[in-house]
Amino acid sequence: MSVMAMKRLNICGMKRDRESIIETINEFKAMELDESAFQNKNLSDFPTNDQRITFEKKAHNIENAIEAIEMYAPEKKGMLASLEGKKDIKRVSMMSIVKREDELTDMAKRAMDNMKKIIEDRVEIDRNQVSMQSLEPWLDLDIPMEFTHTERTSFLIGTIVKVDSQEEIYDGIGLHLVDLSEVEISIVHKDKFQTCIVAVCLKEYENAVENGLHTLGFARISNAFKGVPREELDKLKDDNEKLQREIEMLKAEFNTLAEKREDLKILSDYYRIEASKQEGMGKSNDSASTFFISGYVPKKVAGSLVEKLNKKFNLYCELENVKEDEDSPVLMQNSGIGQSVEGIVESYGLPNKKEIDPSKIVSWFYVFLFGLMLSDAAYGLIMFIACAVLLKKYKKMELSMRKSIKLFMYCGISTLMWGILFGGYFGDAVETVSKTFFGHAVMVKPLWFAPLSDPMKLLLYCMLFGIIHLFVGLAVKGYMCIRDREYLNFFCDVVLWFSLLVGLIMLLLPTELFYSLSQLRINFGPVLTVISKILAIGGALGILVMAGRNSKKVGLRLALGAYDLYNLTGWLSDLLSYSRLLALGLATGVIASVINQIGSMGGNSIVGIILFIIVFIFGHIFNMSINILGAYVHTNRLQYVEFFGKFYEGGGREFHPFRSETKYVDIEEES
Amino acid sequence: MGIGIVYALLGAALAVLLAGAGSAIGVGIAGQAASGVVTEDPGKFAKVLIMQLLPGTQGLYGLMIGFVTLVKIGLLGGSAANVTPATGLLVLAACLPIGLVGLISGIYQGKTSAAAIGIVARKPEQFAKAMLFPAMVETYAILALLISFLAVNAVV
Numbered sequence: 001m002s003v004m005a006m007k008r009l010n011i012c013g014m015k016r017d018r019e020s021i022i023e024t025i026n027e028f029k030a031m032e033l034d035e036s037a038f039q040n041k042n043l044s045d046f047p048t049n050d051q052r053i054t055f056e057k058k059a060h061n062i063e064n065a066i067e068a069i070e071m072y073a074p075e076k077k078g079m080l081a082s083l084e085g086k087k088d089i090k091r092v093s094m095m096s097i098v099k100r101e102d103e104l105t106d107m108a109k110r111a112m113d114n115m116k117k118i119i120e121d122r123v124e125i126d127r128n129q130v131s132m133q134s135l136e137p138w139l140d141l142d143i144p145m146e147f148t149h150t151e152r153t154s155f156l157i158g159t160i161v162k163v164d165s166q167e168e169i170y171d172g173i174g175l176h177l178v179d180l181s182e183v184e185i186s187i188v189h190k191d192k193f194q195t196c197i198v199a200v201c202l203k204e205y206e207n208a209v210e211n212g213l214h215t216l217g218f219a220r221i222s223n224a225f226k227g228v229p230r231e232e233l234d235k236l237k238d239d240n241e242k243l244q245r246e247i248e249m250l251k252a253e254f255n256t257l258a259e260k261r262e263d264l265k266i267l268s269d270y271y272r273i274e275a276s277k278q279e280g281m282g283k284s285n286d287s288a289s290t291f292f293i294s295g296y297v298p299k300k301v302a303g304s305l306v307e308k309l310n311k312k313f314n315l316y317c318e319l320e321n322v323k324e325d326e327d328s329p330v331l332m333q334n335s336g337i338g339q340s341v342e343g344i345v346e347s348y349g350l351p352n353k354k355e356i357d358p359s360k361i362v363s364w365f366y367v368f369l370f371g372l373m374l375s376d377a378a379y380g381l382i383m384f385i386a387c388a389v390l391l392k393k394y395k396k397m398e399l400s401m402r403k404s405i406k407l408f409m410y411c412g413i414s415t416l417m418w419g420i421l422f423g424g425y426f427g428d429a430v431e432t433v434s435k436t437f438f439g440h441a442v443m444v445k446p447l448w449f450a451p452l453s454d455p456m457k458l459l460l461y462c463m464l465f466g467i468i469h470l471f472v473g474l475a476v477k478g479y480m481c482i483r484d485r486e487y488l489n490f491f492c493d494v495v496l497w498f499s500l501l502v503g504l505i506m507l508l509l510p511t512e513l514f515y516s517l518s519q520l521r522i523n524f525g526p527v528l529t530v531i532s533k534i535l536a537i538g539g540a541l542g543i544l545v546m547a548g549r550n551s552k553k554v555g556l557r558l559a560l561g562a563y564d565l566y567n568l569t570g571w572l573s574d575l576l577s578y579s580r581l582l583a584l585g586l587a588t589g590v591i592a593s594v595i596n597q598i599g600s601m602g603g604n605s606i607v608g609i610i611l612f613i614i615v616f617i618f619g620h621i622f623n624m625s626i627n628i629l630g631a632y633v634h635t636n637r638l639q640y641v642e643f644f645g646k647f648y649e650g651g652g653r654e655f656h657p658f659r660s661e662t663k664y665v666d667i668e669e670e671s
Numbered sequence: 672m673g674i675g676i677v678y679a680l681l682g683a684a685l686a687v688l689l690a691g692a693g694s695a696i697g698v699g700i701a702g703q704a705a706s707g708v709v710t711e712d713p714g715k716f717a718k719v720l721i722m723q724l725l726p727g728t729q730g731l732y733g734l735m736i737g738f739v740t741l742v743k744i745g746l747l748g749g750s751a752a753n754v755t756p757a758t759g760l761l762v763l764a765a766c767l768p769i770g771l772v773g774l775i776s777g778i779y780q781g782k783t784s785a786a787a788i789g790i791v792a793r794k795p796e797q798f799a800k801a802m803l804f805p806a807m808v809e810t811y812a813i814l815a816l817l818i819s820f821l822a823v824n825a826v827v
Contacts, residue, residue: 347799583813590735
């Protein structure tokens with residue numbers, strides 16, 4: 001129920017042992033280092049930032065290389081590879097790889113250089129292609145594009161606006177040049193935007209011809225163009241082929257680099273481990289000849305850590321209780337089904353130091369409510385088998401993933417049970433199949449009752465489950481009050497509310513309204529009726545007077561009490577919220593029936609059977625996934641909003657034990 | 672066949688039509704936000720897809736009421752029952768909650784989902800909390816579904 005108790009461990013050791021002591025703590029993986037104890041203690045820092053950053057940079061470089069290799073020589077992975085978790089590796093074999101550090105670093109560098117070269121080559125190819133395109137109109141020109149003159153003549157190469165014929169050009173320059181026979185104009189290329197021309201004339205007419213051409217928007221060819229276009233184009237083509245070949249070669253080299261992929265991964269993890277050790281050492285503080293380190297350790301393992309340290313080193317360890325005002329971290333300790341729901345509790349917020357760990361209670365309700373919302377035996381069985389297979393197959397799965405899959409496995413069992421109770425097996429598949437394909441309808445009798453035929457009954461049960469859920473929440477609050485010896489709070493915030501609510505429910509049960517809903521006639525004797533009135537009125541009065549007890553002014557106190565009493569509407573809406581249990585359960589069943597109905601439309605024939613199988617498979621996969629999503633979302637909501645609203649705040653700080661955060665492998669330590 | 676069954680069928684049609692339209696708009700809005708996130712970070716695909724699906728349930732609820740109504744008035748499998756005009760109107764009224772609430776809540780849930788996708792984009796670890804905001808909107812669709820279902824069940 002409660003979170004794991006923490007102890008503060010203070011260690012004082014010889015400076016020469018620093019590295020090995022930190023290493024031991026790192027491998028123990030259960031101490032959160034905390035420097036705050038050293039404030040104002042006249043100790044000096046032990047700076048390790050530079051070393052840490054060096055290691056981090058190395059890890060980063062190798063990581064980039066791994067990514068580059070992955071890009072050009074991707075590793076073959078299964079669809080569920082992410083569930084596989086990290087591989088185990090012995091420290092000795094890691095160290096033998098680390099010995100080849102230089103060689104591997106060179107490889108990583110080569111991978112990065114190759115990648116850069118490939119990118120550069122690609123850019124070059126693109127640029128060449130653009131040049132080739134702009135050469136396109138000039139291909140019929142058989143002189144170099146930068147050619148301007150011979151001894152006596154001038155060459156004007158360039159573009160003018162779109163013209164239809166040579167005459168138009170001669171017309172254009174006719175204004176500036178009297179004798180048109182002095183100039184020879186040839187059109188190299190025509191398209192809808194421009195015309196490429198070469199004008200040849202004697203040098204003395206150059207200005208006149210150019211002025212004339214200007215009226216047609218003449219612009220000389222850019223001096224970036226050199227050489228004979230056809231030759232230039234061939235050159236660029238050659239270039240690109242060469243670059244393409246180079247890229248292929250570089251890519252092929254990645255295949256050989258990829259053989260060392262595993263070694264690179266291990267090396268990068270080695271750097272990560274070293275970086276985290278440096279970080280740990282950075283959290284130690286020095287006196288003249290000794291060093292200090294301090295942090296939080298779970299009480300359960302504190303003794304064995306101290307023992308281990310004492311056995312290996314000559315040092316002084318001190319365990320003390322965590323002080324009230326300290327911001328100590330929180331670690332949940334659950335086993336079995338309670339552990340599987342930790343992820344759900346965590347994403348709302350870890351319990352703060354004053355609270356209990358609600359995982360165990362949440363887990364039972366979670367599984368119960370989830371099953372009720374999905375409530376189809378076949379879906380439940382599929383969920384259960386799928387999760388069980390995953391758990392069995394991927395033993396080294398990441399812990400948080402493992403927890404969620406385990407939770408869904410339990411939810412699958414619960415769904416299976418509810419399905420049997422309500423008689424849902426792929427909705428009404430049994431009935432539809434037997435009626436369509438075998439001629440007579442076979443009904444599967446629900447063990448309890450079918451919600452579709454008696455929804456009101458299930459609605460009332462949902463309300464009942466809701467009341468139990470909410471009351472358990474309130475009871476947990478009461479438990480926490482008593483544990484902290486806050487008896488007044490216990491009485492005012494818990495007992496009075498219980499009294500009011502129980503009284504109101506007892507008043508409601510014998511009424512006509514309840515009878516019309518449930519067809520159940522409940523008659524309390526006169527004694528019970530009086531008791532229920534006393535409970536309700538007493539509770540209400542008590543809350544009115546006591547809820548504002550922290551306020552001195554009578555008027556304000558009563559106003560606060562009345563406001564608290566108004567929370568009754570909150571209880572009502574919380575309770576009504578549980579009607580979603582019925583609605584979602586019905587939704588699964590009805591949509592499953594829709595699918596079966598559509599499937600059976602083909603009738604009893606070969607085509608009909610094939611249609612049925614296809615519709616059945618896809619339809620039910622769709623219905624199952626959408627309803628699992630719905631059940632997940634709404635079970636979370638019932639826990640977070642309705643249940644946690646009654647007692648739970650969260651906001652605890654997560655316990656981050658000092659250990660090496662590796663990415664690819666777990667190190668097995670030899671004992 | 673009297674006018675009664677026309678009213679009843681109109682009710683079923685409205686339930687599917689309005690709630691389906693609401694979901695379509697909602698899923699559309701959320702999908703635009705989701706696409707934006709996946710452009711930046713394809714790794715978040717599964718998470719934002721779940722977010723996008725959340726406003727899709729209204730359409731299913733509408734389908735559910737439509738289907739139940741069709742079965743009840745005998746239009747699906749079997750001959751059409753003799754529905755009086757009064758009963759037909761009752762069925763029509765019973766179908767309205769999920770139709771209208773489905774339409775409106777679908778649109779707003781879509782907007783909330785889009786905002787929640789924004790949370791996932793920046794803080795993927797807050798996924799469970801982000802999912803809760805759209806789920807709040809859906810509550811009202813569920814309440815409407817419940818009343819529509821109970822009413823259709825009671826009328827025919």
